[in-house]
Amino acid sequence: MATVHIPALLRPLTGGASLVEAAGSTLRDVIADVVRQQPALAGRIADAHGILPEIMIAIGDTEAMHVDAPVPDGAEVWVLPALAGG
Amino acid sequence: MVTTDKPVYKVIGTRPIRPDGIDKVTGRAIYGADIRQPGMLYGRVKRSPHAHAIIKRINTEKAAALKGVHAIVTAQDFGADVASLPDVSKNLLAGDKVLYRGHAIAAVAATTDLIARQACDLIEVEYEILEPALDVREAMLPGAPLLHPNQRTRTPAGPSENPSNTVAQVAVAFGDVDKGFAECDVIVEGEFKTRMVHQGYIEPQSATAMWNPDGQITVWTCTQGSFPARQTLSQVLNHPVSKIKVVPTEIGGGFGGKISIYLEPVAALLSKKAFRPVKITMDRADVFEGTGPTPGTSIKAKLGATKDGKFRAFYADLAYENGAFPGSAANYATMCITAGYDIEHVKLDAYDVVVNKPRTQDYRAPSSPAASFAMEQLIDEMAQKLGKDVEELRLQNVCREGTRGPMGMPHRAPGHEETLQAAKASAHYNSPLEGPNRGRGTASGFWFNVGLRSSVSVSVFPDGTVSLIEGSTDIGGTRASLAMQLAETLGIAYEDVKPEVVDTDSVGYNDVTAGSRVTFGTGMAVHEAGKNLAKEMAARLAPTWSVTPDDIEFADGVFKTKDGSKSGNFKEIAQAVVGRGPGLTVSGSVNAGFLQGGGFAHAIVDVEVDPETGKVTILKYTAVQDAGTAIHPAYVEGQMQGGAVQGIGWALNEEYYYDDSGRMANSSYLDYRIPTTLDVPMIGTIIVETPNPLHPFGVRGVGEPGIVPPLAAIANAVSHATGVRQTQLPMNPGRILETTRGK
Amino acid sequence: MSKRIVSATVNGEPMEFLAEPYETLLEVLRNEVGLTGSKEGCGNGNCGACNVVLNGSLVNSCCVLGVEANGGTIETIEGVAQGDHLHPLQQKFLEEAALQCGICTPGFIVAAKALLEAEPNADEDRIRHWLAGNLCRCTGYDKIVRAVLDAADEMRQTAGAR
Numbered sequence: 005m006a007t008v009h010i011p012a013l014l015r016p017l018t019g020g021a022s023l024v025e026a027a028g029s030t031l032r033d034v035i036a037d038v039v040r041q042q043p044a045l046a047g048r049i050a051d052a053h054g055i056l057p058e059i060m061i062a063i064g065d066t067e068a069m070h071v072d073a074p075v076p077d078g079a080e081v082w083v084l085p086a087l088a089g090g
Numbered sequence: 091m092v093t094t095d096k097p098v099y100k101v102i103g104t105r106p107i108r109p110d111g112i113d114k115v116t117g118r119a120i121y122g123a124d125i126r127q128p129g130m131l132y133g134r135v136k137r138s139p140h141a142h143a144i145i146k147r148i149n150t151e152k153a154a155a156l157k158g159v160h161a162i163v164t165a166q167d168f169g170a171d172v173a174s175l176p177d178v179s180k181n182l183l184a185g186d187k188v189l190y191r192g193h194a195i196a197a198v199a200a201t202t203d204l205i206a207r208q209a210c211d212l213i214e215v216e217y218e219i220l221e222p223a224l225d226v227r228e229a230m231l232p233g234a235p236l237l238h239p240n241q242r243t244r245t246p247a248g249p250s251e252n253p254s255n256t257v258a259q260v261a262v263a264f265g266d267v268d269k270g271f272a273e274c275d276v277i278v279e280g281e282f283k284t285r286m287v288h289q290g291y292i293e294p295q296s297a298t299a300m301w302n303p304d305g306q307i308t309v310w311t312c313t314q315g316s317f318p319a320r321q322t323l324s325q326v327l328n329h330p331v332s333k334i335k336v337v338p339t340e341i342g343g344g345f346g347g348k349i350s351i352y353l354e355p356v357a358a359l360l361s362k363k364a365f366r367p368v369k370i371t372m373d374r375a376d377v378f379e380g381t382g383p384t385p386g387t388s389i390k391a392k393l394g395a396t397k398d399g400k401f402r403a404f405y406a407d408l409a410y411e412n413g414a415f416p417g418s419a420a421n422y423a424t425m426c427i428t429a430g431y432d433i434e435h436v437k438l439d440a441y442d443v444v445v446n447k448p449r450t451q452d453y454r455a456p457s458s459p460a461a462s463f464a465m466e467q468l469i470d471e472m473a474q475k476l477g478k479d480v481e482e483l484r485l486q487n488v489c490r491e492g493t494r495g496p497m498g499m500p501h502r503a504p505g506h507e508e509t510l511q512a513a514k515a516s517a518h519y520n521s522p523l524e525g526p527n528r529g530r531g532t533a534s535g536f537w538f539n540v541g542l543r544s545s546v547s548v549s550v551f552p553d554g555t556v557s558l559i560e561g562s563t564d565i566g567g568t569r570a571s572l573a574m575q576l577a578e579t580l581g582i583a584y585e586d587v588k589p590e591v592v593d594t595d596s597v598g599y600n601d602v603t604a605g606s607r608v609t610f611g612t613g614m615a616v617h618e619a620g621k622n623l624a625k626e627m628a629a630r631l632a633p634t635w636s637v638t639p640d641d642i643e644f645a646d647g648v649f650k651t652k653d654g655s656k657s658g659n660f661k662e663i664a665q666a667v668v669g670r671g672p673g674l675t676v677s678g679s680v681n682a683g684f685l686q687g688g689g690f691a692h693a694i695v696d697v698e699v700d701p702e703t704g705k706v707t708i709l710k711y712t713a714v715q716d717a718g719t720a721i722h723p724a725y726v727e728g729q730m731q732g733g734a735v736q737g738i739g740w741a742l743n744e745e746y747y748y749d750d751s752g753r754m755a756n757s758s759y760l761d762y763r764i765p766t767t768l769d770v771p772m773i774g775t776i777i778v779e780t781p782n783p784l785h786p787f788g789v790r791g792v793g794e795p796g797i798v799p800p801l802a803a804i805a806n807a808v809s810h811a812t813g814v815r816q817t818q819l820p821m822n823p824g825r826i827l828e829t830t831r832g833k
Numbered sequence: 834m835s836k837r838i839v840s841a842t843v844n845g846e847p848m849e850f851l852a853e854p855y856e857t858l859l860e861v862l863r864n865e866v867g868l869t870g871s872k873e874g875c876g877n878g879n880c881g882a883c884n885v886v887l888n889g890s891l892v893n894s895c896c897v898l899g900v901e902a903n904g905g906t907i908e909t910i911e912g913v914a915q916g917d918h919l920h921p922l923q924q925k926f927l928e929e930a931a932l933q934c935g936i937c938t939p940g941f942i943v944a945a946k947a948l949l950e951a952e953p954n955a956d957e958d959r960i961r962h963w964l965a966g967n968l969c970r971c972t973g974y975d976k977i978v979r980a981v982l983d984a985a986d987e988m989r990q991t992a993g994a995r
Contacts, residue, residue: 342937373873759877766964
């Protein structure tokens with residue numbers, strides 16, 4: 005199981021929930037489980053091409069660059085808005 | 091790699107002359123407006139005089155009949171139902187409504203600029219004028235004029251029942267802020283307001299487009315990102331990316347304001363209709379009224395501490411105006427306002443609101459300066475109430491490795507403590523400030539740096555020198571810093587690397603030049619390419635040395651066999667393996683992602699306030715910033731000084747001065763007066779180097795944090811000089827007099 | 834034909850070119866003569882990016898009509914270097930990183946050159962006053978002022994050595 009942190013911007017879609025406990029050994033599986041529990045998040049974190057460009061995901065303190073990234077048991081998964089700057 | 095001892099570099103840390111320098115000091119460099127194409131027509135955009143109106147009818151007949159007019163376009167030419175056009179298209183050419191004065195409605199291509207202007211005047215537009223929403227808090231109220239009648243607020247509890255100009259309400263909470271405040275001995279609070287300001291780049295936008303009959307589109311433009319520009323062109327024009335080539339010219343400043351594009355698709359559509367190249371150049375009023383200034387803000391904030399000085403709780407209600415179309419500026423603010431400190435209980439309510447002003451864009455560290463204006467003044471106030479030295483108070487509460495960061499994830503090697511220590515130990519901070527009406531202020535600021543995607547290729551010339559082909563437009567000297575990193579990687583001289591910025595057909599994908607990412611991210615791609623080149627050269631070298639490639643090592647610029655019997659330096663070997671053989675080109679590509687840490691900046695400023703005129707003179711300014719590793723110290727200093735002076739202008743004088751109809755009354759450099767040589771002293775710089783563990787040379791992006799502290803540092807200085815805290819920007823003479831009279 | 838013929842010496846070279854009566858000298862230099870080194874930053878005399886020297890005086894060429902140059906001499910950024918010899922100002926700007934994006938650099942160099950030729954001993958205060966008509970958004974002016982001070986120093990030494 006992984007603890008998935010939902011960013012403030014997406015919490016309106018989870019009824020305010022900021023954490024979701026999700027099962028899966030890869031990021032793809034974990035996201036699928038998150039969406040299963042919170043269906044309004046479908047397509048808001050990743051789609052068929054991978055992680056959405058406006059989203060960045062960290063597993064622990066390392067950024068996950070693709071959905072096949074492994075998620076160790078007990079990991080913290082951070083779903084965050086991608087921001088850059090000027 | 092984390093280094094505790096600073097590595098000894100050969101090229102990194104030196105100050106060579108930039109390769110594009112000679113063209114820039116002789117006037118030969120080609121910027122956007124300098125582009126000439128055979129048969130070129132001149133384009134001009136017709137812009138809305140009204141801040142808020144429904145477009146009833148556009149009649150282009152008279153304009154089309156004018157001799158010399160070759161093409162006219164409106165939103166209809168995007169080839170989709172205008173009501174269904176996405177926000178980006180609607181900003182390029184208005185759909186059924188104009189949402190700010192300056193909003194583009196139509197464009198004309200003609201044989202001369204004068205004819206194009208005359209034709210624009212002949213385009214007849216029938217408007218139904220609507221009341222504008224111009225103040226961020228007022229625009230949030232029920233009953234405010236609605237920009238987008240179907241837009242509802244995204245709230246934590248779901249979409250709002252009624253339509254609203256508030257795009258999103260973002261709630262962030264850590265700990266229990268009510269409990270936190272209850273435990274505090276001292277609470278300070280304030281309400282802070284800042285006005286919309288512009289990045290003020292001296293070069294107005296200019297784009298030239300040629301839509302060839304075979305469907306190939308070429309666009310020459312001064313942009314911060316030629317690949318993102320290509321992407322937007324493709325989406326808006328519904329045209330394949332592979333048939334669009336964006337050629338970046340030199341760029342005369344961006345600071346975030348040239349990330350989005352405004353003219354390119356319009357010029358392309360005109361070219362499609364006219365069958366000739368079309369160049370559109372904005373004039374200064376267009377730049378103010380028709381591009382992307384940065385949000386005005388309203389922040390109510392409260393900070394609580396126990397009497398020993400430990401920050402325990404922080405609350406802020408932040409409202410940011412995003413201009414005419416939805417954005418995330420307030421959301422960004424929630425990610426920086428507490429970034430510098432370890433505060434257990436935090437609650438933030440952030441509101442992103444649309445108003446009848448141009449769609450806002452990034453200005454260096456977007457949202458962070460206004461956030462710091464609030465936070466760092468509360469910290470200053472707190473220090474006064476507790477009778478503590480303000481830098482010591484900051485250090486007492488500073489974020490460290492593992493402190494919860496602003497997005498919830500722990501900080502890694504943040505560098506704020508080192509930056510504060512450097513400030514506290516500086517000659518400026520420890521020098522006395524004497525004289526009446528004088529005050530000293532300090533402030534900190536933070537911005538992220540991202541890595542994103544970069545791709546470069548490196549080719550070997552027959553004389554053993556190398557070319558570095560990259561796609562990151564150079565807005566501050568990155569051609570030099572990237573050449574330096576390649577030279578360091580290969581162990582060769584800086585002069586032996588020839589960098590060039592090329593078009594989107596000629597190099598792999600490069601994300602935008604922004605987010606302080608080029609020296610960092612493209613630097614990683616350069617490092618990668620350098621390693622690939624060494625490997626490729628070893629593979630070619632091996633047979634001539636009668637060894638296998640695994641027997642060859644490359645270090646410190648020298649190839650040698652493991653047993654040391656044969657060796658040669660890079661240049662010698664490059665000449666040998668290229669020589670009469672086939673050419674040698676390799677690439678390096680990285681996706682360095684978003685999570686690349688960030689950097690802290692700090693400012694110490696001394697001011698004198700004239701009690702009769704309210705004028706604030708900056709007596710002395712020291713910018714302190716953590717650069718990780720300063721590749722080219724003079725360019726790092728330049729970024730720090732540039733950000734500082736922009737912040738000085740923002741703090742003391744700059745604002746979009748709107749009248750009640752939503753017209754910016756000061757859309758020229760006369761009345762929107764940015765700092766001149768007379769407004770600022772020399773800007774002292776202290777570069778701190780706590781290496782970034784995520785970069786091969788320890789680099790942190792430096793372009794942005796410098797603009798964050800000056801607003802609060804100057805406000806704090808004015809507060810100490812006059813005894814009155816300034817909670818509104820700009821702190822121009824009128825405001826100073828208003829607030830200090832009789833005190 | 835509404836265009837007028839303008840005869841002027843541009844960077845030491847006698848030339849003839851055409852100008853509409855309403856065109857500014859900046860537009861004519863850039864579009865007719867093909868010298869794009871002078872830039873338009875504001876179009877109304879506030880930023881100095883268009884600085885040229887006309888008949889010996891520093892002007893904002895966006896506020897001068899092209900036809901006004903008839904019979905006169907014009908010096909632009911393109912004429913500052915002598916062959917492959919950079920002017921000390923150009924050299925110092927490069928060495929001291931006094932440019933970032935470079936768009937304001939031609940205006941600054943033309944303006945600073947005019948100052949140092951008239952006032953070789955100009956100090957920081959005088960330099961800041963003179964250059965207040967040239968806007969820069971990238972550098973914060975620090976390195977520009979230092980480069981001008983150092984160029985002045987070098988120019989005084991060269992003059993003294995003669």
